[in-house]
Amino acid sequence: MTAAQAVTRRLAELVLVFLGVMFIIYVMVFTLPGDPIMALGGDRPLPENVVAELRSRYHLDEPVWKQYLYYLQGLAQGDLGTNFSGQPVADRLAARWPVTIALALTAWGIELVIGVGLGLYAGLRRGRVGDRVVLAGTILAASVPVFVVAVSAQLVFGVQLGWFPVAGTTQGWPTAYLLPAACIAVFGLASIARLMRGSVIDTMSSDFVRTLWAKGLTRRQVVGVHVTRNSAIPVLTYLAIDLGYLLGGTVIIEGIFNLPGVGQLLFQAIRAHEGPTVVGVSTALIIVFLVANLVVDLLHTALDPRIRHE
Structure with missing residues (x-):
């Protein structure tokens, strides 16, 4: 084929x-x-x-x-429908997408940088103190419900310390987005770190890495180029799918931080029984998620030539 x-x-x-x-x-x-x-x-x-x-x-x-x-x-024909008040759903979405996209991409960037970094660090120190700390931290991060993380972060970093705005987007990016994005990123970050750790451990024990050591390559060359690139394949697959989740799964965070994004629009439409808006927003989010899955398949094939779709 x-x-x-x-x-x-x-x-x-x-x-x-x-x-x-x-x-x-x-x-x-x-x-x-x-x-x-x-x-x-x-x-x-x-x-x-x-x-x-x-x-x-x-x-x-x-x-x-x-x-x-x-x-x-x-x-x-490109029509997502019209709500019961006569407003096109596409127009309402267009006004909300910038907030949701900024929030999702900020969270995605946090997951990418910190998650991959922690996973690489833990994988190269398997069984040591640093590895155990990362494993324990990721388990803890994945165990706490998202609304608990969001409300606690809002109280501590927004109200008590005053480092970030408590709600709204008036201060713009990145100030208004860092705290809510970090709350979303905690869960994906934990999964990426564990996935990267396991992939690094498997790659380090493979035959081609032993061959690289035997050829006299430096640790920076082996780890920084070959190990990181080969270990990143499953992580990039997860990240591509996770971006689709982030674009559609920010309902709770947007509600807690009062961010006028797509998630908040969906929540308001459900409460108001606006069926056309709920269906239109769901359609847009499903399309985003399916496109992300298609990109994952193409990316997987491009990064690993051994993979072919049967």
Whole structure:
């Protein structure tokens, strides 16, 4: 199978996954109890003719499967839908993406630098005190719930010490993003450090490394070039997938730090029973995650020529 055929086949698989996942989400959102149209009027019920017009406009008077086909038809034209207030979901997303992207990339950078560094350090000192400290620290970091880390960091570093703003983005990047990004990065950082450590240990015991030592290469050449590059393959795979998670998994952090990002928009839409917004935001996040998975496959093949997609 050629590279082009492998990419085409992978794209076809991702399209099928996308359609299936989106159908499940759409059905779950639009079959929930409650009437979002009636809720628009608040304490004063809407006139029946207005309710009927809104139901017809959003196809709520038709079966769910037919509503889903209408949504796919609009999606094929780049339309993520319109919420019950008449605002395009794409416009609301466009206003929120910069915050979420800045937060996710900052957290991703922290994971990359500190996680890889700790993993390399621990792997080269297997069984020593430094290795045990890193292992214990990563276990502790992965065991504490994210909201506990976020609230504690906000209280200590934001309120008591005053090093970072407590909430909002008024101070811009990086000041307003470092603390929430660090709270998100703690968990991915722990996984990357452990993954890098194991990969370094395996690489150091491989035959080609022993050959490099026998040829008289320096420690900097062996570790800095060959060991690090070969050990980074599984870590880069994890990092690429994790970026997709970071772009879609910042709901709790954005809520705690009051950051006007995509996660906060999704949370507000769920509370307000805005089905079109929930589905539109979910669509964008799923596309990001699937593209990240495709990049992982291509990156894996590029870094390791032995890997071929069957």
